[in-house]
Amino acid sequence: MKRQVIALGGGGFSMEPDNLALDRYILSQSEEKEPRICFIPTASGDKPEYIRRFYEAFGRLTCKPCHLSLFEPLFQNLHDFVLEQDILYVGGGSTRNLLVLWQEWELDGIIAEAYQNGVILAGISAGANCWFEDGVTDPLNGPLYAIEGLGMLSGSICPHFDGEIKRRPAYLEAIGKGTMKEGYGVDDGAALHFVDEQLIHVICSRRNTPAYKISRQGVETFEEAIPAAYLD
Template sequence: MKQIIAMGGGGFSMEPDNLALDQYILDQSQKALPKILFLPTASGDAEGYIKRFYDSFNSLPCIPSHLSLFKLPGRDLERFILHHDIVYVGGGNTKSMLALWREWGVDRILRKGYEEGIILSGLSAGSICWFESGVTDSFGDELDIVKGLGFIQGSHSPHYDGEAERRPAFHSFIERGLIPDGYGADDGAALHFVDGALKGVLTSRPHASAYKVEGRDGIISETKLGITYLNEHNPSKGRPSMIIKEIPAKATYEMRHEVLRPGQPLEACIYEGDEDERTFHIGVYLQDRLVCIGSFYPEQEKSLSQQNQYRLRGMATLESERGKGIGSKLIAFAESAMKDKGAEAWWCNARTTAVPYYEKLGLQKVGDEFHIPEIGPHYVMCKIL
């Protein structure tokens, strides 16, 4: 299935306190923690814009990253881009963005990703680019026409209600036959295309809309499209409650003590290697409350042949939050981090009672059951990445 979600405006760029459209984009991947790649090319890879992306998407259930064409992550851009589930394109100068993409071959890679099922999305320049053509302010003085990538047939105008000149310019260009019929989208409205056909219009604002604009014999017709208002049944939607992120070692000690080492001194909850520069600790927060932790150490399990391994220790979830899939989300986040660090496998000493849980996460038992004094029976379990 091929999907494109084109926003007329909105999302974290324009509505940092209402991330309903951004959450909708993530939901379409149907993954617990989709990997989302931000392309800020149209802004000249503005550092402030990139920071705002991370500020917002680090608060959503996803694994965010970005690509700067001015600070490349390496030569193999295709491998880097296609590693993600979603591409999210920011606003700015559409014409300059497309020129850079074509120079670096990003347009070709995005076409391949689209065909392979990567969700493409974005706002403003990041929505115009997917169409055959669109209305742009890239030239600086007045609105004009820009040629897009053509993944979606027709033309597009974002900011349909947000900038007074957009609607009349779009009408004029279509009326004169300079661009094909197309879609106008207000700020806060997103056009969701599946396999090239419009599936629906989603909005984060109650009065935002989208329109099909057509020209026939010099006459413009504009049809208002039906919408789904994402916040209608849950006004707080878009203000996420779950945050998954790296945390310092000391932030894990209290929960280790409460869940794993009750009755023992706090010092028993400080593990060797906690402060190693290669060790990382993950925490899951619900409404700013730490509810799940896990720590990952660069440590070899001698029965495994892989050279670069990580060991999980100190995995704990508050009793009140168990059975909600929170631990599996932490593991998915950590596995992505381990892959980025070049890890080939990870392992843990799993309590025998927890073996079915780890098997659901894709781990397998290695060797026979063994006993850890004062704790109980365990198995070594591992997963190849």
């Protein structure tokens, strides 16, 4: 059973409500004709508007949408609810808050089990950070810093690589200093698709939107553009 992670640097329904190309791509990776996709908005504090926009977008697509709230739980058994899904789609917000709450609810371990059982993991921003060993997070009115993720994927990621002015320089500096592992800078509108922990595709919803492999030699960092397949 193959393991899949689709990590969005930005885009999707929450940033491009009139362009659901990345969301359609996520659904297309399931073998189910009408996949069960569960939105997990923990990182935003389960903002009602964010949840509403998810249902509005995925209600237009061929799927069975639902959401998982840790603030107003509707499930009877968290483990069974998660394992019943075909896709878990994690929203953006605070990566730190997401990880703390998941650990408190033991949701991190449940998601790891779901991943091993073939449930597709997807997410944007904080929902991309969480799958890697390291991610870049930005506290309110503070400098960006590295945060440990769940480590399903090795290395690091920087979402919004081109979309937020502080992201790229902070990420490159952290890799250059060795405080973050080498990894990927992912522009808004681009996504990385991993199968069995190997990067197999880079896709984008905006033309000429690549991702970047970031490596280090000594204190020097190097960016290698990875061309992305444009999703019409």
